[in-house]
Amino acid sequence: MLRKVLRQCYSIHRPTYAVPRLYRRLCSSPSETAAATISIDRSSLYNPPEHSHQPSSDSELVRHLKGIIKFRGGPISLGEYMSEVLTNPKAGYYINRDVFGAEGDFITSPEVSQMFGEMVGVWVMCLWEQMGQPHRVNLVELGPGRGTLMADLLRGTSKFKNFIESLHVHLVECSPALQKLQHQNLKCIGEENAAQDNDKITARSSFGTPVSWNATLEQVPSGLPTIIIAHEFFDALPVHQFQRASRGWCEKMVDVAEDSMFRFVLSPQPTPATLFLLKRCQWAAPEEIAKLDQIEVCPKTMELTQTIVERISSDGGGALIIDYGLDGVISDSLQAIRKHKFVNLLDNPGSADLSAYVDFASIRHSAEEASGEVCVHGPITQSEFLGGLGINFRVEALLQNCTEEQGESLRTGYWRLVGDGEAPFWEGGDEGVPIGMGNRYKAMAIVNKKQGVPLPFQ
Template structure:
């Protein structure tokens, strides 16, 4: 997410990308022109990693027995909350009830999606007035490019008459709204769609309903449920709490933009006794702190799997490893659906094409804060391990193939974002042109925008190389654009 670019040193200013030629397109140029014509690591002993894993070959126990006297506390945590929220009380209650700490993944899940007090559940956290800004909120062009990708995949699938278009974690619904507006002139495509929004927040569901300009359609006959129709393209829309609830049996196109980074992660830290899972505990003064588990935890199985996928030298140089068990499981679900029903998935997020070390962060009102400070008031996210996604998908079925990752700049450039921005600039005001240039740079640029003349603290920072794009497709469709 854009919030993460603050972590990196701003790279040297590059030449503005408007003058760069678009990369060669592997699908008909007429399709693009037609589409656009519409309006900190701690130090620990470096014992051999293999030995650490071999010591854990026994099946991990499903319960964690904790002797707090022997726990190592890697980070000092001195803040005190003057007024405890319901979520803080809940977290402390869980820890006290168990008689021991909870995993970082459990902490993240409660903080983000607790049914009563989760960060995503009862508020709008997106946009300039929220806690962070996502690519669809930056520019309409992002959603339009995703629409181009989805439509090209639909053509490669043989233009099926019915398709499930699924978005995971759709935020305000901005991406889908821009996608539908851009694709609305292609009736054969939009008429084939049934959109499924996988969203757990009631507040965001309502925002999505409004931003997609939905109306209720009542059909004749008793016992027939009403349908939600987006008037942007006359497409039926349904909401679900999980991907498993989306009906199967039809070809599927799945969009997962900035979805994986919010899935809970397990953190492991190298200690003298081997790899130990990082946990969240409370101390006598009732503040939260990080500790290390003295024995293997259930998530150790995922750590072992992840390390088998990596080179020994890649692991040996790390003191921390993050493993997203839910991300692996979600990828299994996606790959199985694509294998059985056909279609593909597009994943775009901030991450690495390799093992992720220590990336978990919290942001509140566009500023980084302590992860344990006032849980539920800040967003938590971590880098996405794209290599783990690849291996997780490939181990499910031989019928699916993974392509990428490539940078967001390569992805959007190959889909024709340069053509789109040029078309928009031909008929806009000076203020709109400035907004277009800023949005364009944020999507495909790198570092600070060289054309910026406003306040230094508001200089646009490009996400073009910090975000990666990956596709998982059924082999019957061939190689999707623009991964050829």
């Protein structure tokens, strides 16, 4: 009965073409099923912003932000505010806590089901084969969270010794708290070659793969073919917002009001980020801009894309970007999320996650401008991406050796990854209904032209 209902919920995602043998080998291997409590995914949130009306003294981060504004003698950009809120070395949201999962503020695809990391592993291994199976490869993950995706990737491909032995894993992570969790989840042993500035620590995973931590992508050693994974990383990069006014496009800024609370104001004159607004408008059709009263741009997205492309162009390899967003200009998507609910952006900064929709068109244009040695593929929906890599075969294999409870978890996790909207098979309460993010999330690949077209973007 369970399999029958499962087939009903994923039949629309079954690939219409023959799946290569490698997919079947990777997807059919038995593995321990991860039975975890599923929480609400950020893609389904619809709660209106909440204000905290409790009187409280200013936090360290609030005092720091007010100090910057006072020192500057005027407001700061929303991008600078977002950067301080998320990654301030002392009080940033990501720096000193575990923000993921049911007990955190949001849940990501790797935490939903082990199948997500396994399918990303299929993609990485297929690209490695297209690259000619090099003996040494840098496998880089940007913003690896708890390390769940990388742990599932390595476990799912561990039987392919030539592949595993070729990898040097680099985790680009600025949070000491998350670095510790990643070390634990990858079951790392020892610390080798610890640099004095502590920007690079190397250990070995339980599969024997060397694992290094770097603060930035630029610190990852060059000279080797490189495969980069960026899952829900671009959405946390600081964005700048512009609003159409009588005097033209004005940047939205953060200031301190007379009551000592943060407020939004508009810049009286052009700002440095205006150059990126002009570039983004040049990439868009005039009619696309004409209908908008607000535009969101992310300079860091353009700069990071250029860095990725330069690395892939010189060293070979490719990058996989999976995130929620649009293939076009973003109007106003920045949100604050605390305990799986939307809250006000300026309310108690540092206590909530800030994230914005990813402008995939901006990534494509930035990549194509940076180098003629790469090709950009996608975006396609997460449902198409995972379906094309054989997630249907994987879930069938896992169902053959699991308990009823594990089967229910698999079915729910599968729907969250590839479904669209509320799960039709759900029989529980309205509060816990699984919401599919298969169409809301997109996948894009940037690869060196020498590698050809990666799967499943043909």
